[in-house]
Amino acid sequence: MYRIGLRVNGVQVITEVRGRDRLIDLLRKVGVMSVKEGCSTGDCGSCNVLVNGELVNSCLMLAVQARGSDILTLEGLGTEDKPHRLQLAFMEFAASQCGYCIPGIIITAKYLLAKNPNPTEEEIRRMLTANICRCGGYTRIVEAIKTATASGDG
Amino acid sequence: MMKRGKIRPRDVIDLSGVSGLRYMRRGDGFFMIGSRTTVKDLVESQLFNHRYAAIKNLCRYFGVEPTRTMATVGGNLASGGERDLPQIFEALDAKVRLLSTAGERMVGALECKPDPGELIVEAIMPELGLRTQTWFSKFEKRAANGIGVVTTAVFLKLSQDGIVEDVRIVLNRVVGKSPGRLYRVEQWLKGRMIDGDALNNVATILEYDINPASDFRASSEFRKHISKVLVGRALLECVKRIQGDHCV
Numbered sequence: 580m581y582r583i584g585l586r587v588n589g590v591q592v593i594t595e596v597r598g599r600d601r602l603i604d605l606l607r608k609v610g611v612m613s614v615k616e617g618c619s620t621g622d623c624g625s626c627n628v629l630v631n632g633e634l635v636n637s638c639l640m641l642a643v644q645a646r647g648s649d650i651l652t653l654e655g656l657g658t659e660d661k662p663h664r665l666q667l668a669f670m671e672f673a674a675s676q677c678g679y680c681i682p683g684i685i686i687t688a689k690y691l692l693a694k695n696p697n698p699t700e701e702e703i704r705r706m707l708t709a710n711i712c713r714c715g716g717y718t719r720i721v722e723a724i725k726t727a728t729a730s731g732d733g
Numbered sequence: 734m735m736k737r738g739k740i741r742p743r744d745v746i747d748l749s750g751v752s753g754l755r756y757m758r759r760g761d762g763f764f765m766i767g768s769r770t771t772v773k774d775l776v777e778s779q780l781f782n783h784r785y786a787a788i789k790n791l792c793r794y795f796g797v798e799p800t801r802t803m804a805t806v807g808g809n810l811a812s813g814g815e816r817d818l819p820q821i822f823e824a825l826d827a828k829v830r831l832l833s834t835a836g837e838r839m840v841g842a843l844e845c846k847p848d849p850g851e852l853i854v855e856a857i858m859p860e861l862g863l864r865t866q867t868w869f870s871k872f873e874k875r876a877a878n879g880i881g882v883v884t885t886a887v888f889l890k891l892s893q894d895g896i897v898e899d900v901r902i903v904l905n906r907v908v909g910k911s912p913g914r915l916y917r918v919e920q921w922l923k924g925r926m927i928d929g930d931a932l933n934n935v936a937t938i939l940e941y942d943i944n945p946a947s948d949f950r951a952s953s954e955f956r957k958h959i960s961k962v963l964v965g966r967a968l969l970e971c972v973k974r975i976q977g978d979h980c981v
Contacts, residue, residue: 598745599735619736621800622878633773636799644749690798708877709797
């Protein structure tokens, strides 16, 4: 077992992990349940999180590789009382169907907006190749992200 | 591979903390790219100008954003299966430096198979000069993030009059499942103009020279056909870009 420290949504976490544990295993162990396991091979993006601001499949990164990092998941984005504007836009457009892929998609969208505050539809769709929505609800997802980009920064 | 139990390593050494291997430098007419450089670093680097379209195109063809964030130059050079960087580096005439306690050696990008105890240090490639261009493209069965059915990397240098002075063409499957150069096509093209007739001849030589393996993604015949199309398009794209290049 390895004892590692990292910041999850601004909170310092110190925990023990096995060498073979992945970042997703660690996150779910400490109660971050928005991070979903889908394909486990880096195709579906349901486990996407930001590690030091970089978009990462948490099922492909070993937990020990994330030592000392700053992790952002959906839980760190907004609260029920004060949702992030991406979350508001997703509600407005009813962009979530079964919802399994949505945490990963919102994190991908958050990453896109940090990189490119005014993306075109083509740029949004290019970035969303990192995520798969099994319900096929892409149209509303893209609409929601487009609306969120028009309504502020960050 | 580890998760599916296909490989069961006794120990794994994590190199992600070795920041000394993550660099891109330029000097004495060469680029040096450290093995820990990520594909995202490579794609977004300002170091490579418009002649390095082959590298820039990775942002479209190499996995998706999280893949490019995690994948490294050394990892792609060392791993098995369909890979993009060895082909692009071969087209760019890169050599790979391998280091072990026994010493170091330089190998071609397509021959980079480290022995146990060897570490990939960097890829070294000559800077591209005037009237040159590179291109990389992939035919995949999905809109994105697919595994390439056919991929090709091309380097082209033209004279002032549009005559081919130098060319390197790499395909993902030349014989069986092995990537390789199209030496006969390259040889034939040197000293010629790239026009419709030349491209027809390229297709004929290519048809004769390659024998890609069939698998569940595509038959040998289909791969052959797509190879002809992609190589032809890549050459034309390079010509178009060299002709439109006002830096020359």
